[in-house]
Every structure is written in structure tokens, then in C-alpha cells.
Amino acid sequence: MSKRPMALVWLSSLLVIAGTIALIVVAIVVDDNHPLSTLSPVGRHGREIAELINPIFIVAGVVFFLVQGAVLALWWRFRVAGSDAGDGEFGYYEDDEFPEQVHGNNRLEVAWTLIPTVLLAVISVFTLIALFALEDVEASDEDMVVTVIGQQWWWEYQYHLDGNTDTAPDFVAANELVIPVGVDVPLDIKSRDVIHAFWIPKLNGKKDAVPGRSHDWVIQAEETGTFRGQCTEFCGLSHGYMKMVAVALTAEEFAEWRDNQITAADMPEEGTAEHAGWEVFSQQCASCHVVNGVTSPANRGGDPESAPDNWDIYGEFNGVYAGTYLETDTLVAGAAPNLTHLMTRGTFAGSIFDLYLNAGAHIPYLELAEKGTLNRGELEAWIYNAPERKPADADNLRGMPARTGLSPDDVDNVVAFLSTLD
Amino acid sequence: MATVTHESSDTAPAAGEPASETPPAAHTPDEHASGGDHAHPSDWLYVKVAIALALLTAFEVFTYFETVHGWGDTAIIVMLVAMMLLKFFLVVAFFMHLKFDAPIFWRLFVFGLILAMAVYMVMLTAFRYW
Amino acid sequence: MTVTDGAITAPEETLALPAGPVIANRPLGVFTRPQGNEGWKSWLFTVDHKRIGVMYGAAAMFFFLVGGAEALFIRLQLATPDGSVIGAGTYNGVFTMHGVTMIFLVAMPMAAAFANYLLPLQIGARDVAFPRLNAFSFWCFLAGGLLLTSSMLIGGWFQNVPDGGWFNYAPNSGVLFSPHKGIDFYAVGLQITGIASLVSSINLIVTVLNMRTKGMSLFRMPVLTWMLLITQFLLLFAIPVITVALFLLMFDRLWDANFFNVAAGADPLLWQHLFWIFGHPEVYILVLPAFGIVSEIIPTFSRKPLFGYHFMVASGIAIGFMGWGVWAHHMFTSGIGPLAVAAFSVSTMFIAVPTGVKILNWLGTMYGGRLRFTTPMLYAVGVVSMFTIGGLSGVTHSIAPSDTQQTDTYYIVAHFHYVIFGGIILGLFGGLHFWWPKIFGYMLDEGWGKAAFWVILIGFNFTFGPMHILGLQGMSRRIATYRADEGFAFWNMVATIGAFVIAIGVAMLLWNIYKSTRDWRRAGRPDVGPDPWDARALEWMTASPTPEHNFDSEIEVEGLDEFWHRKYGKDETGRVVRAAPTSEVAHDGSNTKVHLPSPSYWPIVLGGGILLVGYGLIYNLWLAAAGVVLLVASIYGWILEPPDDPEAAGHDEDGHDDGDGHGDADSNGDSAEAEEEAATVG
Amino acid sequence: MADTMAAEATTHSPHAEEHHTSTGISNEKLAMWVFLGSECLLFGGLLSVYMFNKGRIGPTDVGPNDVFDIPFTSVSSFVLLMSSLTMVFAVSAIARGNLRGNRIWLAATAALGAIFVAGQVYEFTAFYSEGLGFTTNLFGSAFYSLTGFHGAHVTIGIIMLMTLFVMSLRGNLPQQRAETVEIIGLYWHFVDIVWIVIFTIVYLFPQ
Numbered sequence A: 001m002s003k004r005p006m007a008l009v010w011l012s013s014l015l016v017i018a019g020t021i022a023l024i025v026v027a028i029v030v031d032d033n034h035p036l037s038t039l040s041p042v043g044r045h046g047r048e049i050a051e052l053i054n055p056i057f058i059v060a061g062v063v064f065f066l067v068q069g070a071v072l073a074l075w076w077r078f079r080v081a082g083s084d085a086g087d088g089e090f091g092y093y094e095d096d097e098f099p100e101q102v103h104g105n106n107r108l109e110v111a112w113t114l115i116p117t118v119l120l121a122v123i124s125v126f127t128l129i130a131l132f133a134l135e136d137v138e139a140s141d142e143d144m145v146v147t148v149i150g151q152q153w154w155w156e157y158q159y160h161l162d163g164n165t166d167t168a169p170d171f172v173a174a175n176e177l178v179i180p181v182g183v184d185v186p187l188d189i190k191s192r193d194v195i196h197a198f199w200i201p202k203l204n205g206k207k208d209a210v211p212g213r214s215h216d217w218v219i220q221a222e223e224t225g226t227f228r229g230q231c232t233e234f235c236g237l238s239h240g241y242m243k244m245v246a247v248a249l250t251a252e253e254f255a256e257w258r259d260n261q262i263t264a265a266d267m268p269e270e271g272t273a274e275h276a277g278w279e280v281f282s283q284q285c286a287s288c289h290v291v292n293g294v295t296s297p298a299n300r301g302g303d304p305e306s307a308p309d310n311w312d313i314y315g316e317f318n319g320v321y322a323g324t325y326l327e328t329d330t331l332v333a334g335a336a337p338n339l340t341h342l343m344t345r346g347t348f349a350g351s352i353f354d355l356y357l358n359a360g361a362h363i364p365y366l367e368l369a370e371k372g373t374l375n376r377g378e379l380e381a382w383i384y385n386a387p388e389r390k391p392a393d394a395d396n397l398r399g400m401p402a403r404t405g406l407s408p409d410d411v412d413n414v415v416a417f418l419s420t421l422d
Numbered sequence B: 001m002a003t004v005t006h007e008s009s010d011t012a013p014a015a016g017e018p019a020s021e022t023p024p025a026a027h028t029p030d031e032h033a034s035g036g037d038h039a040h041p042s043d044w045l046y047v048k049v050a051i052a053l054a055l056l057t058a059f060e061v062f063t064y065f066e067t068v069h070g071w072g073d074t075a076i077i078v079m080l081v082a083m084m085l086l087k088f089f090l091v092v093a094f095f096m097h098l099k100f101d102a103p104i105f106w107r108l109f110v111f112g113l114i115l116a117m118a119v120y121m122v123m124l125t126a127f128r129y130w
Numbered sequence C: 001m002t003v004t005d006g007a008i009t010a011p012e013e014t015l016a017l018p019a020g021p022v023i024a025n026r027p028l029g030v031f032t033r034p035q036g037n038e039g040w041k042s043w044l045f046t047v048d049h050k051r052i053g054v055m056y057g058a059a060a061m062f063f064f065l066v067g068g069a070e071a072l073f074i075r076l077q078l079a080t081p082d083g084s085v086i087g088a089g090t091y092n093g094v095f096t097m098h099g100v101t102m103i104f105l106v107a108m109p110m111a112a113a114f115a116n117y118l119l120p121l122q123i124g125a126r127d128v129a130f131p132r133l134n135a136f137s138f139w140c141f142l143a144g145g146l147l148l149t150s151s152m153l154i155g156g157w158f159q160n161v162p163d164g165g166w167f168n169y170a171p172n173s174g175v176l177f178s179p180h181k182g183i184d185f186y187a188v189g190l191q192i193t194g195i196a197s198l199v200s201s202i203n204l205i206v207t208v209l210n211m212r213t214k215g216m217s218l219f220r221m222p223v224l225t226w227m228l229l230i231t232q233f234l235l236l237f238a239i240p241v242i243t244v245a246l247f248l249l250m251f252d253r254l255w256d257a258n259f260f261n262v263a264a265g266a267d268p269l270l271w272q273h274l275f276w277i278f279g280h281p282e283v284y285i286l287v288l289p290a291f292g293i294v295s296e297i298i299p300t301f302s303r304k305p306l307f308g309y310h311f312m313v314a315s316g317i318a319i320g321f322m323g324w325g326v327w328a329h330h331m332f333t334s335g336i337g338p339l340a341v342a343a344f345s346v347s348t349m350f351i352a353v354p355t356g357v358k359i360l361n362w363l364g365t366m367y368g369g370r371l372r373f374t375t376p377m378l379y380a381v382g383v384v385s386m387f388t389i390g391g392l393s394g395v396t397h398s399i400a401p402s403d404t405q406q407t408d409t410y411y412i413v414a415h416f417h418y419v420i421f422g423g424i425i426l427g428l429f430g431g432l433h434f435w436w437p438k439i440f441g442y443m444l445d446e447g448w449g450k451a452a453f454w455v456i457l458i459g460f461n462f463t464f465g466p467m468h469i470l471g472l473q474g475m476s477r478r479i480a481t482y483r484a485d486e487g488f489a490f491w492n493m494v495a496t497i498g499a500f501v502i503a504i505g506v507a508m509l510l511w512n513i514y515k516s517t518r519d520w521r522r523a524g525r526p527d528v529g530p531d532p533w534d535a536r537a538l539e540w541m542t543a544s545p546t547p548e549h550n551f552d553s554e555i556e557v558e559g560l561d562e563f564w565h566r567k568y569g570k571d572e573t574g575r576v577v578r579a580a581p582t583s584e585v586a587h588d589g590s591n592t593k594v595h596l597p598s599p600s601y602w603p604i605v606l607g608g609g610i611l612l613v614g615y616g617l618i619y620n621l622w623l624a625a626a627g628v629v630l631l632v633a634s635i636y637g638w639i640l641e642p643p644d645d646p647e648a649a650g651h652d653e654d655g656h657d658d659g660d661g662h663g664d665a666d667s668n669g670d671s672a673e674a675e676e677e678a679a680t681v682g
Numbered sequence D: 001m002a003d004t005m006a007a008e009a010t011t012h013s014p015h016a017e018e019h020h021t022s023t024g025i026s027n028e029k030l031a032m033w034v035f036l037g038s039e040c041l042l043f044g045g046l047l048s049v050y051m052f053n054k055g056r057i058g059p060t061d062v063g064p065n066d067v068f069d070i071p072f073t074s075v076s077s078f079v080l081l082m083s084s085l086t087m088v089f090a091v092s093a094i095a096r097g098n099l100r101g102n103r104i105w106l107a108a109t110a111a112l113g114a115i116f117v118a119g120q121v122y123e124f125t126a127f128y129s130e131g132l133g134f135t136t137n138l139f140g141s142a143f144y145s146l147t148g149f150h151g152a153h154v155t156i157g158i159i160m161l162m163t164l165f166v167m168s169l170r171g172n173l174p175q176q177r178a179e180t181v182e183i184i185g186l187y188w189h190f191v192d193i194v195w196i197v198i199f200t201i202v203y204l205f206p207q
């Protein structure tokens, strides 16, 4: 019974294990279409992390095989046939069947204390080296620092082209972080309400955005492209819908994009649908959203003379392109994305909706606004009743309130106005 | 059944392993002289301890006032902590009888104390210094 | 011993206070003690550690079904992209309650069930050091558990449910961001279960240190007793830390304090530190009892003593110590400084060493043994194998730089379900099958037991195995749904199917309990006898089910595995042979002269008072005041209560026939009622 | 909770004169020490929270220097310190069988404790009138939490002492129960040493 041929035993157990492993390996190696995967890094940091952990995965795999193999081997080698316990006959073994009564072995104990210790000591050396290497920021020509602000449930990016985060940013974007390829972009991560975490898996690990604190982080992309991200610290109702995107452009493209972002919007010509949209926007939307050039602090209940508002709890400066704190002292977000260049983004509302229907890989990022087909249905639905599209608690200043008072014409006009924002 | 020796007598652990069959400790009040009538220190000793405590307190309060402020905050903090610890251990050792009582109490209490200090110190310093 | 009125020139009142002769009479009319073991009352007012253990187990099993049902809802929602089974708000409540329920109301009390039932038996004691306090711990735990669970119903289905995740980070847990009462339930409920754990840890520590039978030195205690002792120390020191954190949270939420008010300058990381200083020792609090159970089962079914007993004990102690120095590995990305990250990263890694010692010693025990794969053994070996997987992924988390990619993804979810389900739940289920005959007097069906094990094991791996992949592919945890183009659909579907396979396995386990009980009753078979598995520790030395008085006479212990050594000896050639038949060695439970503490009303009343205070804090301070009154009254009732009921004259002489005093399968005592005798009443 | 624990004894060991335990120590006393070990973590946590937060106030906020009245607190600290002396007298009196002395010292201890608590109440009202409420700022929240927890411990201690006093009056606290007094005494001294730490760190440390 217990004298099965060992070869067969090993074969069958190996087959099971190998099958499982094969399945997993296939699943991991065929890593296409996993836009958030940590296994196929594109950024320097992501790659360094992968280079650190991959050998450790292998070490862990070896330990895994040794232990599981030992369990199976012991099982097959030393098992004795079972007896029925429930039949009223108690006691499992015949009295004379006893193995040798071994109490322990000190040399073995020392060995299996020391071997893992040494192994881990080696691993910890590599860990520490990598840890401090990742702390360094590679110098580049760009002085730019981006202040990343998480809030329920979207991201704001304040670009400080001169690297000075104590002064007003040069421009502000939302949800899509555009960076030049190949250079380290230092980030300064903050939060306006609860804790979030900024994470673009293909570029670097994550870093929490903690209210009241400012955390340094850095990302770098080794290739151009669009990289998805997800807020990974639980931040309330819509945490799952708080995503983001990083876009890496060539240096020239980035400069082009940057120069465009700095410009303000133009007032639509009177009499057009766009202008009608602007009127609705000023009344319905500008209390929260800023469109540089065409909205006024008065829209936000501020004093038009003393514009702009002081909105930043971290610094003393007055931000020109600011969202507004509706209630500064309670630290509820209440700020809304700056929409000045809405149409230059590929996604909206925490990057959960595509702004263009046919965007995909076909349209280069900078040409989205020109060539893309606006995802009108989704945008209109959003404007009409945002909380239905994305869970929110607008009553408590978290998320965008429904605008169900708008007539279909109003919505059309607003969309027309928004389409001019490129 | 043949002559059977009781197994427990020769379950000697494998060579070198610390003997698992330590002599019976239970029911021998090994840690402690007896169940309650240990030598109580005299009331006069308590009074002396109390006087020491009072003096220490007086000196602590004294540091607070202008006279010693010239010494600098660090020096004052070090002194205060030293006096605090002294008071602490006077009360624990004499009023709480730890000096005379079973060592197990001392171990239990000090373990909690040191654990608390270590853990919270690490927490507080981690915020600021590392 | 009982002294009736007038037998002593007793003063007006009598008190059950320490030291001093017992002066028992009846102070005021109300302060009598309830009588013996009849029907449901015998459960409500019991102070018997075994019944309390059984109640802990039953409650934990109930909460396991609740937590499991929540898990199934999680899995349903995530089965497909853009899932819409439950909305985002409900989802947040569901996973929070799932985590809280499973950790605090399942894993901890289920371990407490074994601790209560077995710890006194394993050290040969009559009961724990403070039996009434023990009962209070249970009722207090139940009060906290019910309060927490009621949050799902009160004020509407999932309207007031905690929704901040089980570690409930500030400031998301503030009133501002979670205005409904859910997080109040969390704070108050956990505070109450914390009191229960703290009280019971003090009780059990004193029990182990003080109540050991003759000759039971520390290094003759079974490994389970050791692991439970270490667990109690961890609880003793960890609970106050979360108590502080929860108080701060309560003050913030209920009385507008500023501890986590960032606008007032607070730092939210304070909560994280306090929570994890508790939280990491907590995971070892959860796992060490399971390790202890495995250490009992494997030697029994290998027919060998545990390999490296001293190293097993030492590694347990080492884990207990090291567990205090690693908490910030949950905070690698939360913004602590690089030196802190480095230190905690390294300290975390080395916990693998003592844990590895345990794994390898279990393998060493199996080596050369005569392995009998009974149901308990299957579960125990399952732990060795599955826990290792979870432990290894744990080590990969401890590599701080790569943890920035892993943290808060399903890779973490995979890790902790492997250690928790694969370590703790499997271990506890193994213990359930192992000690079931001891507790209830009959065996669970082995066929169904093994089948359930395999179904659970397979389902478990299909549920949580794929989560490793999902996590590394970038799926975040705590997200109510995911987009179709993120590539998570396939493995999520597999995981969901796996979860339902687990549910089938659990259902089989429950069916097994039901069926075995029924068959045993119907067939009218006798109890299994003291030692159905040919096991090693003292609890097997008394009749099954354990008589109310535990052992007929005091046992004098001469070595490790005392009971086994009384059964077996060596002949001249050094071969192990039977020295005495079990029936001769074991007690038959017939001694009726053992003094037993009377039941008491006050533990449950005190628990009720605490429940009132709990609801009062959340809803209305007047209710809390009423609760405080009840609480104070019951504390005085407790103190003034006589040690025995004077009415029950001749209590001792009357004896305690245990009968089937330990309930039936579902442990609610109702059908056991008929079979129980009124043993105490003269 | 302490007295509920202390009160457990005789339910399991009616022959309490002789400690029938493995260590020779009574269960109740061991339990109290174990409990005090745990309390270290509780007060350590509260104190850390205080130290962490006391400085987190705005420049114009009410801070420690604005409210603390060191001479006053020194006196009440002294009172609490001396209550430890009366407490040991109570313990040593009952150990010698001097029940009357025990009563006197118990009452004295409770009275000194009550003076301390009264002082704390006065202090709280004074601080409040100076603008420091529980919700005013982080310093306020942390200060009141820490000292409030300590005050609650003292209050529970007073209640236990009073209970002992009444028991003694009614003849229920014979010499054989000396250990009960000793155990309550341990609790009392612990509360005192916690105040020694609080007084130094909260009040006397240079701000």
C-alpha cells in the first residue's frame, strides 16, 4: 500500500505542479492587454523594481518547490492506509506499529535557522541598495516639478515649470499627467481631503497622497505612450473610479503641449451655440469649474476685484488657475477640474470615460482635439447627471452634482462650448 | 507484556538538546518565598521613601522656574527625566513592593513598560527623524 | 465547604473576595447564584470554561457564515467587469464588514474557543483562574459582535455600515467623509470586543502561570498551550494600542476632537502607526493558535513526538517578539522616511526565519513517521503547504521597493488569504475535527470530512491563487469594479467560481456535523471513549465529552506528552510497547466529589450593560447612562455574590454528573436540554 | 474592572488561605500585575499622542504656556504622591491586623485622591475659561484625553477604596483579606506613577 514506486509518485506530483506553474507562466508571460501590469515596466523605476523582485520570485519559487515537494514526498513515502474511524472502533494503529521515536536534531535545527538567515541577509543587501538607488532623482535639463493633488475622486496636476512649488503654478491640468519621455519628472504629491495613492504601474510604484503632507516622488517613462493608473488607497465611495493616466511625449511634443496649456481660452463669438453654452456654463458650472480667460472669480462667489482666490492650504500664494475651496477650514475638496484645455485630454472624470470614441492608438495624443470624434453621449450624460455615471456624494461637496435642470438644448450648447476648449 | 519501563524516564532528548524534562517546578513556589507574608518593610521606610519623593518633586518644580532656565532645554529635560525615573522606580520598588516581591511581577511589568517605551519611541521618532 | 447561615458567626454580608475564609450566606435577596445545569439557563449563566469554549466556537461559526456570505457578494460583484450586483457604496460596506467580521469575529473567537476549552485541560486544571470573568469575556465579545453586525440592519439595509475598510484610515473615517453612523459602530464595536480579548488574555495568562497541575513545568506544556500563552501576551500588549486609537477616533467622531482633523494640523499617519502597532501583532495573534493546533495534530497522526519541541516553543516566542518590530511594513508607501522603510523592510524579512523553523519541524515530525491521513491530519498538512505559499508572498512584500508595486493590490489580498485561510481557517477546521469527539463524545464522519477538506482546498486555491496574478497585473483592492479593457476579467471569474466551491465545501462540513450528530443520536451509539485518536496530551486523559469537573483526580505530570507516556513504554529491546490500556490510564469522569463553582448571573448582565453603553454612545447618551448604571450594579452584584448558592445545600456531596452536559452539534443547547439532568439541585 | 477581577477568587479556591497555585502567588495579584503591564501600553499610547500633537497648533492658538498653572498643579501632584504613602500605610495596617488603622488610611487615601480629582476639575474649568476646550485645537484634545483618562483611573480607584472602606466598616475586610487591599493598592500606586510621568512630561518639560 505505502510501497508505491517512487518514480510514479514523483511523476504524478510533478505533473500537477508543472501544470499549475505552466498555467501561471502562460498567464503572466502573455501579458498583453494588461495596461496596469507591473510585470512589463516601461519606466526606469518600474524596471529597477522588477529587476530586484524577479530573482526574489525565483528564490521564493525554489523554496515553494522544496516545501511542497517535501510535503508530497513525505506523504507518499510514510503514509499508512487509513482505517474507519466512525465505525465504533477507536484507535488508529495496531499497538506494535511504531516508528522510531525521534525527538529532534540540533544540527538540523541550526541548519534550517542559518540557511534562511543567510539567504535573507543577501536579499536584504540587494533590497537596501535598490531602495536608496530609487531615492535618487536623475538630473535633467527640465526644472519642472509637478504638484499632484488627489481629491475625491480625481487628480489635479499643477505644473511648476521653474521647479518652485511655493509659487503659483504655470498651468493646471486634471487626470492626465503629461510628461516628456526619458527624463525624471519629480512629483510633489498632496491631497485635499483623504488619503489617496498615485500609481502608474508601468512607470513606478505608488506613493500615498496624504492631506497635510507633501511627498516627493518621481516618474520616468523610457518610451512614449499612454500609461494607465489607479488610485490605490481606499478613499471612500468612488475609490474604484478614481483612475489616472500618464502620457509620455517626445521633448518637442511636450513643449508644444506645454505652450498650448499656458494659453487661456477664447470667448466664443456672440450668437453662436458656443456662446450660448458659455452663458449656461457661467451660471451653472463656473461656480466650481474654472476656464481661464472666460470665467470670473465672481462666478465662484468671490470678489471680482480681489481675484484670484486663496485656495491653497499648503502655501501662501494665490493661485491664478485655481479651483475653489468651498469650505477651506474643513478640508473637503469641493474643488473641480480646471477645464481650460479639456479637449486636449483623452479621458475625463477620473479617467474612467474616454473623451473620444475612436481615439485608441490611431490618433496621436496632440491631435485628439482635431481628429477625434467626441464621445458626446457620455459627455452629455455626465453633464446632465454625473452621479449616475460615477458614484458621488455631491451634497457633501464630493463629486459633481447632477445638472438635471438643464434642457437638452442647454446641454448641447454646453458641449459645444466645451468643444472649443482645446 | 514484557517488562516495561515507563517511557517518560528515557525520552531523553536528542543529544545536546536542552533537557526537556526539567525538574518539576510547578507546585514548588519557586519564584516566591511564600504566599503573602513576605517581609513587609517598616512604615518608617515608607516615610523615608515619601520624603525622597517629595524632595524630588520639589526639585522638579524648581527647575521650572526662572532660576535654572539658563541651563538650556536639553539639560533640563535630561534632569527631569532622570528625576522622573527615580520617582517612578521608588514607588514601584517600595510602595508596590516589587523590590521584595516575586520576580515574576517585576518581569511582567517591566516587559510591558519597556515594550511600550520602545514601540512608542520608534513611532514618535520615525515621524521626525527617519 | 459550603457554610450555611448560622454555621459561622458571620457578619451581615458576605463577599466573594480573595483571601480569607469563605463566609457564604445570602446578603440581599437578589444576590443568589443560579442553579446548576438545566436547559438554556445552564448556558447563559455558566462559568464552565468548556461551555464557554463551545459558545465561542458556535458564535464564531455563525459569524463565519455571515463573513463568508459577504465574501460571496464581493466575488459576485467582481465576477465580471463593470459589475452591478451591488453598488459602490454597498460594496465598500461589504468588504469592510467582511474584513472586520472575519478577523475580529471569526478568527479571534474561534481561536478563543480552543483556548478556553483546551487550555485548562492541557495543563490539568479544573478551570481557568477566573471562571466568571471568563464568562464575561464571552458575553462581552458577543455584545461587540452583535453590535457590529447589527450595523448592517439598523436604519436600513447597509445604510449605517462601517465603510472605511478594516484598517479604517483617517481622515476618511471622520464624520466629514463618512457622515452616517457606520464608523461609530466600528469604533464602539471593536472597543467592546477589545475589552473581551483583554480580560480573557489576563485570565488565561494567570491560568497558565498559576493553575498548572503538579509537575507541569513550563517546558512540559503542550505546544498548543505555549502558542496560546504567547498569543495571550500579544493580546495583552496589543489591545491597549488599538484601544487608544479607537478612543481617538470615537472622540473625533462623537465629540468633535481634532486628532485626525487635518485642517487643525493633525497628521493622519498617527492612526496608521497606532493601528498597525496593534495590527501586525494581531496577525500573529491569529496564526499562533493555528500553529499550536497543527503541532498537536501532526505528531498524533505521525505516531512520533513533535520534532524539536524546544525549537517550536522558542520560534513561537521569537515570532511573538519580532512581531512588535515590523508594523510599518504596512506603511511603505504612506510617506514614512527612507530610513524607516529600510529598517522595517529588513526586520520584516527575518520573521521568515522562526516561521520557517516551524514549517520545517513539522516536516521533520512527519519524516519517518507512520502518517495516517485522517481529516484533522489533512487539514494540518494543508496548513503546512498553504501557509508556506502565503508566507513566501509575505516575504516578497517585505522587499520595500517592490512593495510599492504590490501594496493595496490583489497580490496582497492573495497573501493574506493564503496565510489566513490557508493557515488559520484550515488549522482551526483541523482542530474542530480533531477535538470534536473530545467535546461532544462522538466522531465526525471521516468520509464527509475528507471530501469537504478537498473541496475547500481546491476551491481555496482557485479563489486566491489567481489573485496573485491579478495583483501583479495591476488590479487594485477595494475597487467596486474594473473596466473591461483592463484585462482582469478572466481570473476574476475563476476566483468567483472558486469562492463558490469553497462555499460548497463549507456546506459539506456543516452537513457533516449535522449528519454525524443525527446518526450518532439515532443509532444510540456510546461515546467514543477518552482517546479516539491515540493522542498525546492531557485533555485525552479524561472521558469524552469532558465531564464538567474535567479530571477525576489531580494528575501528576512527569514529562512532556504525559498521557502518551502513561500509555506506552519501552521493552528491553527498546521497542515502544503498550504499557497500559487507555481505559486504565484515563479517567472515566465518575468522580462526583469535585467542587464546582456555581453559575452566575452577572457575567451576562455585565455584557448586557456594555451593549447598552455601546448603543448609547452611538445613538443617545441617556441610553449609555442607563448602561453604566446596569454595569455598576452588576459589578457590585458580582462582588457581593456568594461563592456558592446557599440554597443548594450539600452542593459538593451532590456531585456533578456530566451527562451530555456539553450540548449538541449546533451548540444552542435546545435539544440537549432533554438529555441533561438537574445535577446540582439537591 | 480591577475590583471585578480582584473579587473573583473564592469561586474556584474556597481554601484561599493557602495559595494553591503553581507559582505560589495568588491569582488575583498576578492578574493585577499582568493588567498593569497592559496599562503601560495604554498610557504610553495616550502620552505619545499628546507629545505628538501638543505643538500642532497655530501661532495664535491657546497652547500649554497660556494655560498651565505650575504651582497649582505641583500642589495637586504632591497630594496624589502623598496618597501613595497613605495607601501603603493602609496595606501595612491590615497586614498587621490593625483594622481600624486600615480604615483610617483607606479613607485618607480616598480623600487625597478626591482632592486631586477636585483639583483636576478646577483646572479643567480654569483652562476652559481661558479658551482651551476639548475641541479647540489638537493640544486641547490631546491634553484633555490624556489627563482625563488618568482622572478616570483615579476616580475608579477612589470608588474601589471607598468600597473597601465600607466593607471594612461592616466587618467584611478581615486581616485574611489583606491581599485585597494590597491589590487595590497596586492599582493606586500605578495610577500615581502614571501621574509622575504625566506631570514631568506634560507640565514641566520646557515647551
Ligand code: HEA
Residues within 6 Å of the ligand: A063, A067, A115, A116, A117, A119, A120, C167, C283, C284, C286, C287, C329, C330, C332, C348, C349, C351, C352, C353, C355, C356, C357, C359, C387, C388, C389, C390, C391, C392, C394, C395, C397, C398, C399, C403, C406, C407, C408, C412, C415, C416, C419, C420, C423, C424
Ligand atoms: C495570519 C496572518 C498573517 C501572517 C502569519 C503573515 C505573515 C507575514 N506577512 Fe502578512 N499580512 C497579513 C496577515 C499575515 N501576514 C494581512 C491580513 C495583511 C494585509 C493587511 C491589509 O492591508 O489589509 C498582511 C500584509 C503584509 C504586508 C503589507 C503588504 C502591503 O500592504 O503592502 C507585508 C509586508 O511586508 C507582509 C509580510 C508578511 C511576512 C514577511 C510574513 C511572515 O511572517 C511569513 C513567514 C513565513 C514564510 C516565509 C514561509 C515559511 C518559511 C520557510 C519555508 C523558510 C524559508 C523561507 C525563506 C528563506 C524565504 N504582510
Ligand code: HEA
Residues within 6 Å of the ligand: C064, C065, C066, C067, C068, C069, C071, C072, C074, C075, C095, C096, C098, C099, C100, C102, C103, C106, C107, C164, C165, C166, C167, C413, C417, C420, C421, C425, C463, C476, C477, C478, C479, C499, C502, C503, C504, C506, C507
Ligand atoms: C479570517 C479572515 C478572512 C477569511 C476567512 C476570508 C475569506 C474570504 N475572503 Fe476575505 N478578506 C479578509 C479576511 C478574510 N477573508 C480581510 C481582512 C480583507 C480586507 C478587507 C479590507 O480591505 O478592509 C478581505 C478582503 C477580501 C477581498 C478583497 C475585497 C477588496 O479589496 O475589494 C476578497 C475578494 O475576493 C475576499 C474574498 C474572500 C473569500 C472569497 C473568502 C472565502 O474564503 C470565504 C469562504 C466562506 C464561505 C463561502 C462561507 C460559506 C457560506 C455559505 C455556505 C452560505 C452562507 C449562508 C448563510 C449566511 C446562512 N476577501
Ligand code: CUA
Residues within 6 Å of the ligand: A150, A151, A153, A195, A196, A197, A231, A232, A233, A234, A235, A236, A239, A240, A242
Ligand atoms: Cu483616491 Cu482611492
Ligand SMILES: [Cu+2]
Residues within 6 Å of the ligand: C279, C280, C283, C326, C327, C329, C330
Ligand atoms: Cu504585518
